[in-house]
Amino acid sequence: MRRYLASPWVEANLRHLPKGGRALDIGCGKGRHSLLLLDLGLEVTALDRDAAVLAELRSRVPPEQLPRLSTCAEDVEVQASLAALLGPPFAVVLVVNYFCRPLLPQILELVAPDGILIFEAWAEGNQQFAKPRSAQVVEQRLLRANELLQLALPKFTVLAYADGLQEDYEGRDCAKQMICARRQESNGSGKGGESGCYSAMPDDPLASFLRPGASRATLLEDPDFGLRFRLARGALPWLDFDVETLLSSLEDFDPTAARSSQLARMERRLQHGEQEAAPSGSLPPFSVTAVRRRANGQQLTTETLDKDADIQELLKSTALRTPQDVLERGAGWTLVVNHLQSTSPKLQALHQQIFALTGLSGGMNAYLTPPGAIGKPPHVDDHDVLVFQVAGEKKWMLLDANRELREEVVLHAGDVLYLPQGIPHHAAALEGTSPSLHLALGLHRLPLSTAFVLAAMLTVRAGREAHRLEASRLRLPNSFVEEMESRGQAFAAFGTREHWLHQLLPEHLRLVEALHPDDLAQEQSLLAGMAANLRARGRELAELIRAASPCPDPRKALLRAGAAGSDAELLEVAQLPNKEFIDLALDAFWARREHVLDQHFAQHGPLWAEKATDGAESGPRPFRKRRVAALQRAGILRINGFRLALEGASMEAARLFLKATSPGLSAEDLPAPLRSVGSEVLHRLRACGALEPADCPA
Known part of the structure; x- marks a missing residue:
């Protein structure tokens, strides 16, 4: 049982701490965090220049924990070397409300490879809340803008970061800078963990973030995928796309003509192999909205422009061409440009790369926000999102279920943020001289989730003869797809976004890599694990269906009604012989993949490719x-x-x-x-x- 209340920043980042090892609490004071670290099973060195508070700390430690506590009554600011004073690096270094600029590089060196640094201290701007004793205090004791971030990179993987005003933080308004970071291993590549400042593939940092290789955690295979956000500093590849590029695509905005061009491409069905090359050339944007939040007394009101005529008038009256124009004439409007991937071969290549890497489909939108302006109001997305910060800086406020602030993340140009569906959030561009431009790429994982795979297994088993699947070469029969989709929605209605029904199979990435089920014939351990997982999940879902009480949500109740009788089928499938079960599971997953592929390219068009002149x-x-x-x-x-x-x-x-x-x-x-x-x-x-x-x- 926890006895001591940590600071909100420490509390939010306890999940990153190791289960054992040596920890250092610098400027520990009365020791609230030292006591917490002891409770978490760490060996703690409590460092403070006041011997009296250290003695008091020892008196508060239970006898069974005293062997794991060391105290050091030294003034670190007069020490020639902290390493000489404290010995080998620590698995955890914690610094709360203490900062001395000359010591900062030495403090970072006290973190062992793969160790965790949690640091929070007062930042510039705190003068308005606590008057400093002298100008020297401001110079030596207040962190400058992004100072911790600049010092930590590239040796550390940044897990969480915040810089700026904190309202009612431990009972007072203040300005703080806070970081939680993991020290890269000695070979320069981090383990990945909850974040991804990956460097093993410097030529392709985004792919490294998404799928860095078997030796490290991947985004989609992480147990927290779909549950927690992840941040990758500097993981965005060069896109040849910036604020001016976006604004130039909006010159002479004609949504009617642009929409006709988009629909013509979507309706072009490429026949099997006879088309020599995919359609080339970029298409203009056809869907743009604008949103602005402004103070109205004590509240913020939201204005939205979503009619084509209003957007055309806004673009004409503001005549935005450069970042400076956005600064001077943006009037606080965030421009939202939808379906952006079709406007540029480079963006479509990025869009395609992520679909090929993950197997998850989604569209790409751009958000251009003037400095200091707030974008969309707090909202919840029904799909996961990859956020690519292209220009400027933007602060993301991640909220809990009660819409209270849970975490703040500041994105700088080149950063990538993964945000699971269902997390309430909103964002604001930081004050400065540059507008914020970010791209948001949706990742729809529900169509390949456990719920939809189980639904496909029942549909495939019942429909091999009825739908003549083997004879349908070009595409799955409509009747089969409709049944598979309706059953998937029904099964998913028995869980929320955190539920295993909405999560991907543990073997998802390897399954997506394979061209045909036969390619997996030699991977017996993978197939056995997939079968064991799906058997167990099928039985659990059958129990959920049987035990379900009346649902107060009419929409969810209607969806759940579509699962009537499926409990018996699920239990029958779970009893199938192993080979038959594995074959059925693979056929079902391939049916899901095929449907996702066909839907993705029907909506977004095929990949542009250089025309091959002759064989x-x-x-x-x-x-x-x-x-x-x-x-x-x-x-x-x-x-x-x-x-x-x-x-x-x-x-x-x-x-x-x-x-x-x-x-x-x-x-x-x-x-x-x-x-x-x-x-x-x-x-x-x-x-x-x-x-x-x-x-x-x-």
Whole structure:
């Protein structure tokens, strides 16, 4: 049982602390945090220059904890070396309400590799709340803007950060700067943990954040995925996209014409493999809104412009072309540009990369906010979001279920924030000379969640004959899709966003990587784990359905009604022999993936690709793979929104090319019986954006 109240910042970041090891509490005072660290099982060194308060601290420690407490009555500001005074680095270094600028670099060096630093101290601006004794106090005892952040990076992975006014913080208004960070391991790459300042893939930092490799935690495989936010400092790759680029796309905004162009692209259905290249060229934005929050007495009121004529008038009257124009004439309006990925090949490539990496679909919007302005009011998204801070700085306020502030996160240009669905939040651009521009990319995980996979298993089992799945090569039958979707919604209604029904399978990433279920035949441990998990979850869902009481929410009650009778089916499926169960689970997951792929590319269009002029050109020239969203079923290979109808040697050659690991691919790399079709297959894969010439700049 906890006996001592921590500061709100320490309290919010206790989840990052290790379960054991040495901890240092600098400027411990009466020891409220030292006592807390002891309660958490750590070996604590309490450091303070006042021997009397240390003696009092020892008197308050239970006898069984005293062996784990060391006290050090020293004035650290007169020490030549803190390392010489305190010994080896610590697993946890805690500093609350103490700061001496000359000592800060030494304090950071006291954190061991993979150790945690929690630091909070008064910041510039606190003078308005507590008058300093002298100018020297301001110079030496108040943190400058982003000072902790600048010192911590790049040696630390920043887990949480806040800088600025804190209202009613431990009973008073104040200005504070606070950080929680993990020291990178000695080889320069962090373990990942709850955050992601990943450096193992410097050429592709965003991919490193999403899927850094088997040796470290990945975003989607983290147990907290879907539950907690994660922050990656500097993980955004260069996009060749900025405030001026966005504003230039809004010149002569004509939503009617732009919408017609978008619909024409969406309605163009690429036939299986006969299309040589995806449509090229950018399309203008067709959906823009504006939102502004302004003070009205003691409250903030929200104004919204969402009619095309109003947006056209706003853009015409403000004539925004540069960041300075936004500063001078933005009038506090946040411009929201929807479906942004179709306006730029670079943005579509980013959009495609994340879909290929995660298997999760969603759109991309841009938010341009003048300095100091507040964007949208507090709200909740029904999908996960990746936030890419492109320019300026923005403070994100993450709220609890009661809309009380839970955590603040400040994003700087280049940062990436993962925000799960269901977390109330709002954001404001920081004061300064630059507007804030961020992109928000949705990640809809419910269609591939445990609830929807279980629903697909029942639908596949009941519908193999009724829907003639094996004969439906190009796409799943509408009747099958409708039943699969309605059952998925019904099952999901028995849980909230935190519930396992709404979470991805633990094996999700490996399943998304595979082209065909046969590619997983050798991964017996993965298949066994998937089967055990889905059997158990099926039985749990059956119990939820049987034990469900009347639901007061009419919409949820209507959805749950669609699960009537499914409890018996779930229990029957759970009793299937292992091989039959695994085959059914894989078929169900592939049905879900196929539907997500088809829906994604129907809405967002296929990937733009360089047109391959002829098949002969692709022969001797080596190629390299690009990240692709690909899946094979019934003789159809889906790649980046294209459907290739391939048979026999051509299908086998395509599969070998897509699974190859060598950097340079050519027809000569294929087994002899397949080389005759190799050049043509390379040509078609290039037209689908799956390959590019090996001599192209990466």
